[in-house]
Each structure stands twice: as structure tokens, then as C-alpha cells.
Amino acid sequence: MDKSFLTPDYRHFDRWLLKQARNLPVPMNARQYFNSQVADSLIVASSVAPTTTETSIFTPYTLCNQAFPVGYGLSAPFAGQVYKFACGGIITTPATGTLVIKPYYGPGASAISFTGAVAMGASPAQTVTASLSSIPWEMSGRLVFRSIASAATTSTAWLTGTFRSQGTLATAGGGWTIPFGSTAAVSVDTTGLAAAGGFGSITFSVTFSVTGATIVTDWTEMLTRN
Secondary structure: OOHHHOOOOHHHHHHHHHHHHHHOOOOOOOOOOOOEEEEOOOOOOEEEOOOOOOEEOOOOHHHHHHHOEOOOHHHOOOOOOEEEEEEEEEEEOOOOOEEEEEEEEOOOOOOOOOOOOEEOOOOOOEEOOOOOOOEEEEEEEEEEEEEOOOOOOOEEEEEEEEEEEOOOOOOOOOOEEEEEEOOOOEEEOOOOOOOOOOOOEEEEEEEEOOOOOEEEEEEEEEEEOO
16 A cells, blocks of 8 residues: 555645645546436425316425426526426326326416416327326426526526326327427526516426316426536
8 A cells, every 4th residue: 555645745745745636536527417406306295186277286386496496596507507307196087188287487476376487388288098096197308598698587498398197008009198398499587586486496287178186296306417
């Protein structure tokens, strides 16, 4: 073992310290690697039983600030930064009807009002898999910032994702997948100066065409590339 590393040369300490520094390994990271977790997962499930009214998947609706936070002001993202979001849980569906998934930038005003929030691209009205009872579901995607501006609501971002759950069993092509997201860059606020409910996180709403559904969000994940 080379004991010179443990025994400093005090007569030439600066030169000794520089030598040791040169021998230390240099940490390497790939550019834009997902190496930063923005938020811990939910530890208490969020359960909602929406009617035919557009409804947040979170209760309270501000839980999105904990689950899917996006920095603003001095903590704003940079142009080209990517956030990876995911969540999942248990779903029960009605016997008929459709489901629309809609992502928003900002938490909105309440569990059923998204005033102030910016729509990032709703899904089509997809026919639900009928009469599911406590079946796992998962949703994931990316939020990509195209430009960052110092003026309110003039940064731009793009969001794309999918919702997935059980399809009709023993039916070819019967999987249940719902795509959602932007078709063009969307103007968002990264300054914290926009109307209340219009910055600080992303969130998601569900709209069923008939009553009888329950969605439980058991876990969440939010990562970013630095």
C-alpha cells in the first residue's frame, strides 16, 4: 500500500496535495442523464370517484405540487431540460362509456376547476374496458422545455404520455392504451408570476362519459435530466 497518500509531506504540502488530487478518480456522467429525482413518491394513496365532470386524479388537488413539482423563478428549468413523470394505482370502470385523460401545467383552481392551469394536450375519448374491478393502471411520459423566458407565460414546453390498463381479455388487439399530449409547443409560466394555479407542477384530469368509476393513485415518480 502506498502510504505516501496517508502521510502528508508538510515541507512541500501544496505540491503533495496537488499530486494526490491528480491521482483521484474523476466522476463521469453522461450528458442529460436522468440522475436527479425531483420528488419522492406518494406514501398515502389518492382516491377519487369522478362523475361525468372533469376531475383531478389527486385529492386534495394540490397534491400534484408534491407529486409532480416543476421549478419556477430562480429554480426554473432550462431550455432542453426533460422531466420524466409516472404514476399508477388501481382502477374500477363502469360497464360502458369513454375516458379522456388531460394533462395540465399548473394545479388549477380546484379538484374540478382548472382555471389558471394550461392544457397540454387532451387524449381522445377512448372507450373504457368495461367493468374492471380493482385492476392496476399506469401512466407515464415526458415534459420537455423548448424555451425559457423571463416574462410570465412565455416559456414553451411539450408534453407527451400514455395511460395503460387491462384490455378486453382473450381479445386480439384489445389492449387499453390512451395516448395524450401536445401537438405543438405550449406557452407556460416558469416565472411564478402567472395567475394562481398556472405554474409549479403538472397534473392530470379524468373525464368519464358515465358514472361509476374509481381511480386510486398509489404511487408517483418525477425525475429530471440535469
